[in-house]
Amino acid sequence: MAGVRRFDEEDVLAKAEAVFRAKGFGATSMLDLACATGVQRGSLYHAYGDKEELFLRTFGRYEARFLATVAQALEGPDIRLALQAFLEAAIDNMTSGSPAPGCLSTRTAGEPTGARIRTEVRGLLDGLDAILMAALARPGAAERLAVPAEAAARLVVTFTRGLAVMERVYGDPAALRATARTLVDLLVPPDPAV
Amino acid sequence: MAGVRRFDEEDVLAKAEAVFRAKGFGATSMLDLACATGVQRGSLYHAYGDKEELFLRTFGRYEARFLATVAQALEGPDIRLALQAFLEAAIDNMTSGSPAPGCLSTRTAGEPTGARIRTEVRGLLDGLDAILMAALARPGAAERLAVPAEAAARLVVTFTRGLAVMERVYGDPAALRATARTLVDLLVPPDPAV
C-alpha cells in the first residue's frame, strides 16, 4: 500500500492540532501523533521531517483560522459590541469542545521551543495586535475608548493571554466571560452620555 | 561520605526552582536537577521520592515568597499606588535576573501535570485573588475603583497571567510596565475630582 500519499493532509493537521492542544508541543510524541492521525510514524517523518515541522504546519493552519475568526467578530460598527464579540470568539476558541482544547499559542508560548516556533507564536500575537489596532483606531471607535487605541490593543492582547491561562487553571467559561465583560466596561464605558 | 544529609535543602530548592522556571516541569529531568544542585540523582530520589514531590516543595517555597512580596507591595494606603506597586512586583518577579526567569505558576499552568500540581497552582491564584480582594475592598479603595472590587481582583489576576505570557513571547519588561499602567489608569482613574 503505497505509491501516492494515502492520507488527507487537512485531516492529519486537524487531528495533530487536537493532540498538540491537549498535550502541548513538548509532551506530544510522534507516536501520539501517529495514533491520533492513523498515519504511521515513519510516514509522518517522511512527509514532514520532524515534529517541529509538523507543528509549524499545524500552527499555521490554526493561526489563519483563529485570526480570521476574531477579525470577523470585530467587524461590527459598534466598538463595544465588536470588542465583546471579539472576546467571546477568543473564549469560544479555547473552551468549545470536550475537553476544552485551550489556546494553542498561549500554551506553546510557555514551553521551551526552537526559534522558529517562538517566531510563529510572536507572529500570531503581532497579528492579533494589528487586527485589534485596526478596529480600535477606527473613527467612531477611538473616541469611545478610555485609553489610546494602541494601549487598548496591547491591553486586550495581554488580557486574552491571561484568559487562556485562567481557562487552564479553572476551566470555567462563565467566569472568563464575566471577566471579559469587566474589561469591556472599563475600556468602552457603556454610555458616553445619555 | 554519608550518614547525615549533606546538602542544604534551602539551597537545593532554590537551585531546583531556577531549573524549573527555565525549562518547565515537564522538560526538566532529574538529571538536570542533579547537575544544577550538585546532589546526585539517587540522593534526590531518596530525599524526595520523585520529581513531582520535589517540584511541589519548590513550588510551595516559591508561592510563599511570591505572595508575601505582592502582599507587601499592596500595603500602602493609596490604592492606585498600591496597585501600581503590586504590578511592579509581579513584573519584577518574572523579569529580574538574566535570563528572565518567567512566572513559575503561569508556566506550570500550561503544562499537563498531575492533580496535585494543578491544585497547587490553583491555590496560588486563589491566594493572589484573596490578597487583591482584601486590598481592593478596603474603605478608601473600593470607592475609587471603576468596577466592583471582586471584579477588579479577578481582572487583575487574569491580567497578571497575561503579563507572564507576554513576557515569555516578547521579553520586554518596559512594555509590560506600560501595559500595566494602562490597566491601573482604567481601574483607578487618576484623579476622582480635581
Add this chain to the structure above:
DNA sequence: TGTATCCTTGACAAGAGTGTCAAATTTGAC
C-alpha cells in the same frame, strides 16, 4: 567502642522517544 541508622554513590533494568533505512508495494507515465 560498638552499633544501628541514615545518606551517598554508582550501576542496573526497563521503558519511551527519536531519527533512519531498506524492503515492499502501489501508482502514474511512457
Add this chain to the structure above:
DNA sequence: GTCAAATTTGACACTCTTGTCAAGGATACA
C-alpha cells in the same frame, strides 16, 4: 506492459529518563 518514482511499513540503533537497589561510608548515641 514496463519502469521509475513515491509512499508505506516495520525494524533497528541510539539516547534519554525513570525508578530501584545494593554496597559503601559517615554519624550519633548508648
